[in-house]
Amino acid sequence: MAQRSTFRRKGRATIIDVGRVAGVSDATVSRALNRPETVSQTTRERIHAAIAETGYVPNPLAKAMVSGRTHTVGALVPTLDHAIFSKFLHALETELSAQSYNLVVAVTEGDNTLELEKAKKLLSMGVEGLIVSGLSHNGELLELAERAAVSLVATSYYEPGASLPTIGYDNEVAAKLALAHLTGLGHRNIAVIHGPVSSNDRTQSRLKGLHDAGNDIDLHFIQTSLDYRGGGEALLQWDRSMTAILCLSDVLAMGALFKLQADGIQVPHDVSLMGFDNMDPSEFLTPPLTSLKLPIEDMGKATAKAVCDHLQSGEPIASIELHTQLAVRDSTAPVGK
Amino acid sequence: MAQRSTFRRKGRATIIDVGRVAGVSDATVSRALNRPETVSQTTRERIHAAIAETGYVPNPLAKAMVSGRTHTVGALVPTLDHAIFSKFLHALETELSAQSYNLVVAVTEGDNTLELEKAKKLLSMGVEGLIVSGLSHNGELLELAERAAVSLVATSYYEPGASLPTIGYDNEVAAKLALAHLTGLGHRNIAVIHGPVSSNDRTQSRLKGLHDAGNDIDLHFIQTSLDYRGGGEALLQWDRSMTAILCLSDVLAMGALFKLQADGIQVPHDVSLMGFDNMDPSEFLTPPLTSLKLPIEDMGKATAKAVCDHLQSGEPIASIELHTQLAVRDSTAPVGK
DNA sequence: TCCGCTAATGTAGACGTCTACATTTTCGCG
DNA sequence: CGCGAAAATGTAGACGTCTACATTAGCGGA
Structure with a gap:
C-alpha cells in the first residue's frame, strides 16, 4: 500500500x-x-x-x-422480466461476447419516449451498434442513430421494406400458421386472447394476420393484461360455444390453462388451447401445450452476428428472416373429439 | 448530405x-x-x-x-434465461437508469473462469462498479477489481463477514423457514429436490440450512437438472412414504407439479408440494403453490442504490440484508389431511 | 576498425473535449 | 469620454494512450 x-x-x-x-x-x-x-x-x-x-x-x-472503439453494443428491450426477451438477450450476449463485444441493456417499458431517452444515453456512452425491438419507434430515433453514425437493427420482426434492417420472423404469417392449425382441426368458433395492443407492434401484427381469416371462421378477440392473471381473467369472456382458444403468448395460455384446471374444464376434451411463443414450461404442462415456436435464440445469435459482421466489414446490415414452426402437442384436438 | x-x-x-x-x-x-x-x-x-x-x-x-467517468455499471449473472436473474436485472436497470447509469450485462454460465474473463472485459471497457452473483469467485477477481479501483458487490446473498459487501438474503435461514413450514404441518419424511450443487453456492447454502433439521426429520435429497424437466424426473426417486416435497426452486416445483398432475397424483391430498423463489406463475397454479418469497426486485433496487450512492459519495458499500417470507398457498397441507 | 543494416527505443503529436487562466469586449456610470 | 468591473471569449495545456517517424545502439562482415 x-x-x-x-x-x-x-x-x-x-x-x-x-x-x-x-x-x-x-x-x-x-x-x-x-x-x-x-x-x-x-x-x-x-x-x-x-x-x-x-x-x-x-x-x-x-x-x-x-482507437475510436468501445466494443460495445446496446440493446433496447421492452422488458427483461419476460422469458422471450431474456432468452433473446442471453443468446445475444453469448454471441457478442464470443466476438469480444460487450452488451449494454436498457429497458423501455414499451414506451417510445423512454426508448428514445435511453437510446440517447446508450449513444452518449459510445455504443457502436443499437438493437431495438419491433418497428414502431419515435421518429427521432433513426435520425439520432444516423447522426451518431451508429447502425440500428430491429428484431422480433421481419419486414424487408422497413426503414431499418430487421432480423426476425413474420408475425402475420406466424399468426396465420397458428390459426390454420386450429381450423385444420375443424374449429370454427375461436377465442383469441391477446395482450394490450397499444405500444406492442408484435401483437398488432399477429392480430392483423388473423383478421382475414375467412368467412366461415368466427374469431372472438379478448384483450387482457399480458401476464398469468390476464390469461385466467380473459376466460370470463369465453363460453363453450368457442371450441378453441388461441392465446398470442404462452404466458396467457398458461394463465388460461391454470384457470381451466381450477374450474375443472378438461383440455383438450372440453376446449382446445393453443399458445404462442413456445416457452420452456409449455411442453411439460398437463396437457402439453400446443404452441408456435419462435426462433428466439437463433434471433439472438443472428442479430449478434449481423452486428459484429457489420462493424467489422462496414457493409450495411441485411434483413434476415427466421422461420416459425408449429409445436403440436396434446392441448389441441379435433373439434368433435 | x-x-x-x-x-x-x-x-x-x-x-x-x-x-x-x-x-x-x-x-x-x-x-x-x-x-x-x-x-x-x-x-x-x-x-x-x-x-x-x-x-x-x-x-x-x-x-x-x-471526465474520467463512464456512468456505466457492470453486472455478472450466471444466466439471463431464468426469471430470477432477469427480474433482478430488470429492477437493477430501472433504478440505475433513473440515476443516469448504464448497465452492461455479462453471462457467466456459473463458471468462475468465464466469470473472471468477462469481468476483465467489463473492467477494460471502463465500468465504474461491478455486481456479481453469489460469493464463490475466482480469487483473482477481487484483486483485479481492486487494482482497477472498481468496487465490487455480491448479491443473492447476505453475509456480513464476507470479503466483499453483500446485498441479499440469508439462504440458510430461508431454507430453514421453508422446512419449518412443512414440519409445522406435521411432515416428517420429506423429499428435497434441488439443482446441481457444484458452482451454485446459493443451492449449497440452502442445503446447508436444511442439514441440521433435527433427528425426527427424514430428508431425502434428490439432485436433478435445474429446469422443468428436472423437476419431473426427480419424482422417479420419490415414493408416497415422503408426504411432502420441498423444491429449492419454483421451476423444479412446477416441473414436479406438472408431472404429478400427469400421473394423477393429487396435490396436496396425496403429497404436499412446496417451492422456493415465488415466481410469477406460482400463485396461479392449480393448486396455487406454497413457496418462499425472495425479495428479488428489492434486491435489484437496493443494489443499484448502493452502487450509485457509493459512486457519488466514495463511501464503501455496506452489506444489506433483505428478508424472505413464506407465501403459504394451497399446495401444502397437514400431513393427515 | 569501420560500414551498414537491423533491432530497439525515443520523440512528438494526434485523438476530442474540457477548464483554469488570460485576454478582450461590453457597458454602466461618474 | 474614459474608468473599471463584469461579461464574453480565446489560449493553452491536460487527460492517457497510441503510432509514424526519427534516432540510437548493436552487431556482423569485410
Whole structure:
C-alpha cells in the first residue's frame, strides 16, 4: 500500500509512471504491452516489474479514445422480466461476447419516449451498434442513430421494406400458421386472447394476420393484461360455444390453462388451447401445450452476428428472416373429439 | 448530405469544426453546450446553427476520458434465461437508469473462469462498479477489481463477514423457514429436490440450512437438472412414504407439479408440494403453490442504490440484508389431511 | 576498425473535449 | 469620454494512450 508520489498523479498510475520506474519512455511501455516482440527481452522484464510495482492498469477510456472503439453494443428491450426477451438477450450476449463485444441493456417499458431517452444515453456512452425491438419507434430515433453514425437493427420482426434492417420472423404469417392449425382441426368458433395492443407492434401484427381469416371462421378477440392473471381473467369472456382458444403468448395460455384446471374444464376434451411463443414450461404442462415456436435464440445469435459482421466489414446490415414452426402437442384436438 | 471538407476530418465533425463554422473557438462551443448561461445569446445561436450544419455529435469517448467517468455499471449473472436473474436485472436497470447509469450485462454460465474473463472485459471497457452473483469467485477477481479501483458487490446473498459487501438474503435461514413450514404441518419424511450443487453456492447454502433439521426429520435429497424437466424426473426417486416435497426452486416445483398432475397424483391430498423463489406463475397454479418469497426486485433496487450512492459519495458499500417470507398457498397441507 | 543494416527505443503529436487562466469586449456610470 | 468591473471569449495545456517517424545502439562482415 506504499503511496509513492513518484508515480501517482491522480490516484492511478499511468503508462508514463511505469516508464519512469522502468527507465524507459511511455512508447516502449505501450509497445511492450501491445506488441511485445518489438521490445527486447530485458526491457520487457523491467517493464513488467515496474507494472507490478506501480499497480498499473491501462486506462480503458484513453484506449477507447485513441482507437475510436468501445466494443460495445446496446440493446433496447421492452422488458427483461419476460422469458422471450431474456432468452433473446442471453443468446445475444453469448454471441457478442464470443466476438469480444460487450452488451449494454436498457429497458423501455414499451414506451417510445423512454426508448428514445435511453437510446440517447446508450449513444452518449459510445455504443457502436443499437438493437431495438419491433418497428414502431419515435421518429427521432433513426435520425439520432444516423447522426451518431451508429447502425440500428430491429428484431422480433421481419419486414424487408422497413426503414431499418430487421432480423426476425413474420408475425402475420406466424399468426396465420397458428390459426390454420386450429381450423385444420375443424374449429370454427375461436377465442383469441391477446395482450394490450397499444405500444406492442408484435401483437398488432399477429392480430392483423388473423383478421382475414375467412368467412366461415368466427374469431372472438379478448384483450387482457399480458401476464398469468390476464390469461385466467380473459376466460370470463369465453363460453363453450368457442371450441378453441388461441392465446398470442404462452404466458396467457398458461394463465388460461391454470384457470381451466381450477374450474375443472378438461383440455383438450372440453376446449382446445393453443399458445404462442413456445416457452420452456409449455411442453411439460398437463396437457402439453400446443404452441408456435419462435426462433428466439437463433434471433439472438443472428442479430449478434449481423452486428459484429457489420462493424467489422462496414457493409450495411441485411434483413434476415427466421422461420416459425408449429409445436403440436396434446392441448389441441379435433373439434368433435 | 453535402460533404464539406472544411469541417470533416475523419468522417465526423468535431467541436473544433463547429467552432470554425460559427467563427468561435472550441472552448466557446464547449461552454455553449455545457454551461449555456456563460455564452452570449447571439453566439449561442450561431453555434447551434453551426452544430446543425455540421451534424456535430459530441464524442462520448473524449468526454469520458476527460471526465474520467463512464456512468456505466457492470453486472455478472450466471444466466439471463431464468426469471430470477432477469427480474433482478430488470429492477437493477430501472433504478440505475433513473440515476443516469448504464448497465452492461455479462453471462457467466456459473463458471468462475468465464466469470473472471468477462469481468476483465467489463473492467477494460471502463465500468465504474461491478455486481456479481453469489460469493464463490475466482480469487483473482477481487484483486483485479481492486487494482482497477472498481468496487465490487455480491448479491443473492447476505453475509456480513464476507470479503466483499453483500446485498441479499440469508439462504440458510430461508431454507430453514421453508422446512419449518412443512414440519409445522406435521411432515416428517420429506423429499428435497434441488439443482446441481457444484458452482451454485446459493443451492449449497440452502442445503446447508436444511442439514441440521433435527433427528425426527427424514430428508431425502434428490439432485436433478435445474429446469422443468428436472423437476419431473426427480419424482422417479420419490415414493408416497415422503408426504411432502420441498423444491429449492419454483421451476423444479412446477416441473414436479406438472408431472404429478400427469400421473394423477393429487396435490396436496396425496403429497404436499412446496417451492422456493415465488415466481410469477406460482400463485396461479392449480393448486396455487406454497413457496418462499425472495425479495428479488428489492434486491435489484437496493443494489443499484448502493452502487450509485457509493459512486457519488466514495463511501464503501455496506452489506444489506433483505428478508424472505413464506407465501403459504394451497399446495401444502397437514400431513393427515 | 569501420560500414551498414537491423533491432530497439525515443520523440512528438494526434485523438476530442474540457477548464483554469488570460485576454478582450461590453457597458454602466461618474 | 474614459474608468473599471463584469461579461464574453480565446489560449493553452491536460487527460492517457497510441503510432509514424526519427534516432540510437548493436552487431556482423569485410
